[in-house]
Amino acid sequence: MSVRAPAIEIPAQPDIDTVRRLAERCSNWGRWGTDDQLGTLNHIQPSDVVAAAGLVRSGRVFSLSIPVGESGPQTGGFGRFNPIHLMIRDGNAAVTGTVVRDFYGGRDRYIRGTDDLLILPLQSGTQWDALSHIIFDGKIYNGYDATSVGSKGAILNDIAVASERIVGRGVLLDVPRALGLPWLEPGHQIHAADLDACLEAQGVEVGRGDIVLIRTGQMAQCRDAGSWGAYAGGSAPGLALDTATWIFDRDIAAVATDTWGMEVLPNETPDVFQPMHIILLVHAGLMVGEIFELEALADDCAADGQYEFLFSAPPLPITGGVGSPVNPMAIK
Amino acid sequence: MSVRAPAIEIPAQPDIDTVRRLAERCSNWGRWGTDDQLGTLNHIQPSDVVAAAGLVRSGRVFSLSIPVGESGPQTGGFGRFNPIHLMIRDGNAAVTGTVVRDFYGGRDRYIRGTDDLLILPLQSGTQWDALSHIIFDGKIYNGYDATSVGSKGAILNDIAVASERIVGRGVLLDVPRALGLPWLEPGHQIHAADLDACLEAQGVEVGRGDIVLIRTGQMAQCRDAGSWGAYAGGSAPGLALDTATWIFDRDIAAVATDTWGMEVLPNETPDVFQPMHIILLVHAGLMVGEIFELEALADDCAADGQYEFLFSAPPLPITGGVGSPVNPMAIK
């Protein structure tokens, strides 16, 4: 870890000025060239991938995606709804034989196929936010104009640029477990010191090129309650402002959490919504994963004490996409 | 490799009887229990994952997905169209500030977000076919009734069951390169002997639990022609019937190709459409990947002579899905 700049003191009541100072402090604009679209994914080197593969010891594999479908957490905010799954042709059509009439031109050649379709808001479930997902002062990461994200999608910083980049060393930070809690309550602020304490409790370090998965346990809490409740957009545990420099200074490649929005809600800044998105996505150029299912992985890490693993979570290469569903793999 | 049954002679003019005999010969129904939904993915053991991770030497990572969007190959067959990408809110709304009016209840708290949506036929691009994708004689893999795939999707053998299973050793078989060709022409039948020759030329073997990627070069041909042409559903190079036992006997976990439909088109069986789908998906319980982009990977393998790699290609856990888009990662 190389601290590149002085610490930013977070005032008792942070506001837009605090956010601007943190954004400037954590800015990676121009760091990898004026035409860079990858941001902190540049931190991952091929040698890191090789090293991460060396962490695979038991062969256990964990999917970190919630189910894609109507059981998801969305309630309509920001136009997001849960994925709608529809059949184009199904097994019933095979049984009745109408699939031959409707799809095979009336010519029966023994086979019967089924097909389906999703109507899928790209931020509806387990997902990566692209660097075109957040705009501040008319700019997206690396200073590109907000108009780069037009009616047909992002022509810069789309999710597709990361399509073979999010493979490397993953580290889980199980914050509630380090605190002896089943989960963090909504509104719980995770500070930089909490992350340090968590790492120490887990006996692991994070550094350049790592993808850091931060468990708050909110998904466990929802499961315990039997309902998503206000998970999508309501109060949530999450990262506090002072973790921005913590993340930035360590040259972390990406961050993901098990919450809807990564950072604590209500935000520390009454005048700024989701300030960490501004700092991390727009200025640090760091991709953020949300709604990651971390429960089974967390249990496994607690059981064997190994909180690091090979992590492969490529987004779909959606042309112009400002986000992508993903089924992240943690391979231990 | 353990050959479990006598060879099936493929007659000069194979037909439905040939297909039935091959299906029976290659059947895995009941092999992993009457309630199994994973089929040949059962061949992958945790130790295989560990071994596959050991293949990561250079840290080069390859995405095997074509872009997800309107540039895809579909032309309407089977109700499939290219993915439709729509913005829910975009950068223009950020610039004009109407995003505050339309999404933030008129309260400006500095941030501007963008969101998007896909209308996505699940078999439209780079994809896995679930074991519920193909029906024969009223049954899907493991003898489940076709009605298991209803209006709301598959309640058995859906794609979600494989959501943390398709990680293991991948092996590329670059058939045209082994033959000194840039690509195989449409209609070119790839026979078992061709696969053996290819393996020998490449100096690699395949066996239990491997995911085998077979390059025909058709995507290169389309790129060379500047058009998808009849790629989606037209004539294509692909696997011939005698490769079914080759695949089955080696306990291969999954197969993927760079074509629309894995097997040769026109099929060898005038009376049966896509007989290999019947044999492999319905009876062997083997998941099939299609429209895999193998060009860059193939070039790399040719360059360093290493045709094996860690392969991670989990489908999205789409509840009830009979297929899933996927961005497969080959990690060398």
Added chain:
Amino acid sequence: MSVRAPAIEIPAQPDIDTVRRLAERCSNWGRWGTDDQLGTLNHIQPSDVVAAAGLVRSGRVFSLSIPVGESGPQTGGFGRFNPIHLMIRDGNAAVTGTVVRDFYGGRDRYIRGTDDLLILPLQSGTQWDALSHIIFDGKIYNGYDATSVGSKGAILNDIAVASERIVGRGVLLDVPRALGLPWLEPGHQIHAADLDACLEAQGVEVGRGDIVLIRTGQMAQCRDAGSWGAYAGGSAPGLALDTATWIFDRDIAAVATDTWGMEVLPNETPDVFQPMHIILLVHAGLMVGEIFELEALADDCAADGQYEFLFSAPPLPITGGVGSPVNPMAIK
């Protein structure tokens, strides 16, 4: 009115047998030929249209559709959701000029257009049920097999067959107003005698070829409550079983109500869901309109005492559609 058959006595506890007897009693299968797809719309003659036009006296026009959009009543039942409206290109893109880049090939020729899109369950709002919408004992209207409604829609009795047929004399029956009530409570059964009393109170008659609009006031009740509540699929006032023969014997062309499902809920038949749909749609071949907005029209009719009008409510000619949104016009 010509009573064609003896009355069916409705027992104290009607059940499937009652429904079957009513269905047989009210059957129009074969009445207009074995290839008929129009059912009771056949009752409307050109001369009826001329006569109905003669009812236009004031030139006041009433739209009977609720708004199409996210404000609708659906809550997910039967896979129905409220219409999703998305912009393909909007005014923001015009302001920033990116529409030129994204849609006009970079060539600015002064004009700026906007485009949009609906994802629209056809039974989500004000709508006609096609005669292919309901199946009983494996048959749809006129005895066609249920398999006529396949994966690609209805090849018989689709909504498109009615695309220029639903124009004629409309008559409003304002049942609660005749009873001196603001609305009928959920569960309130409207019986044949109530319809007779309503007609008498209003001083109007209904007969061959009429389209009858029956107001329950439930929409007013929802509006009063400020919420749709259980409107979509919950308890509702509506038609009781004995109105089936009342409708059938009068040769009514179509019926529409201001409720989600036309008939009373809970149904009188514990063992049969929506028995009137079986009788009217499947056997009488009568198209049913639902979620019709009748409040303004009802007020106007009460004010001028004229409950009859020219009615024009053509469905969209959706190929294979089993329903259609409609904006019905009552022209007085």
Added chain:
Amino acid sequence: MSVRAPAIEIPAQPDIDTVRRLAERCSNWGRWGTDDQLGTLNHIQPSDVVAAAGLVRSGRVFSLSIPVGESGPQTGGFGRFNPIHLMIRDGNAAVTGTVVRDFYGGRDRYIRGTDDLLILPLQSGTQWDALSHIIFDGKIYNGYDATSVGSKGAILNDIAVASERIVGRGVLLDVPRALGLPWLEPGHQIHAADLDACLEAQGVEVGRGDIVLIRTGQMAQCRDAGSWGAYAGGSAPGLALDTATWIFDRDIAAVATDTWGMEVLPNETPDVFQPMHIILLVHAGLMVGEIFELEALADDCAADGQYEFLFSAPPLPITGGVGSPVNPMAIK
């Protein structure tokens, strides 16, 4: 007809200046108040509706919509595709009984229903353009800012404002028939003199509050060719610039044609795309109908010599919609 302003001479080579002069000449901004959203629909008075009803003599009814579905003319331009129709549950599910499992909670109460869904670009088929569909110099009709059409649709001038307004006297102008032609060739300019000649040949007049349907015959030509060809966005017969004042001065309420874009293509103005859209939609506030199916109506008018009729073509009240599919009724 009251000519309100001097004629605008159309130069041999019209350009943006011509368009601006015509737009100013034909402007209705402020004519019906600064908060008007109806534009020339204000021309229709209740007495006009009564008079139009008096034109109904034979009771013949004509649907002027092409089928809604995959057979439509779109080829992708402006993000428009043909409507996609999907079943939510179909007759096959009824036959197999899985609809009970999937939709009725396993409780069989005899009935079987089918449901469906459209993915429908609102400008894909027979449609009305709302006054929010076209923007010029940052404004829509009545001078509202273009930002009134945001990510969630139009908050001013949306299609829903017209939901009970497009009922009145319709007049068909069958231009090719008046010229003794089966159709007008693509690129054929319809001038004001042609409209006058057509009216004279037909023995009919148009005036205040009329909805004028102009047949070019292009749809007949496509049908004759067996293909839509370049119908969607290619060369087309249509209105020339000098018809703008003709339409404006007569206080016409709305105009519709049987072409994709109402006006002649290629446009007379090389520097301005669709100048008539700018003049009529943005400045005159006149709604434009496109892709109207006029063949059967035209034949009927030719047969009986009656080119006027009651016309009812309400759009769906799509909240925020910048267009709407419509099934227009011509009732004679």
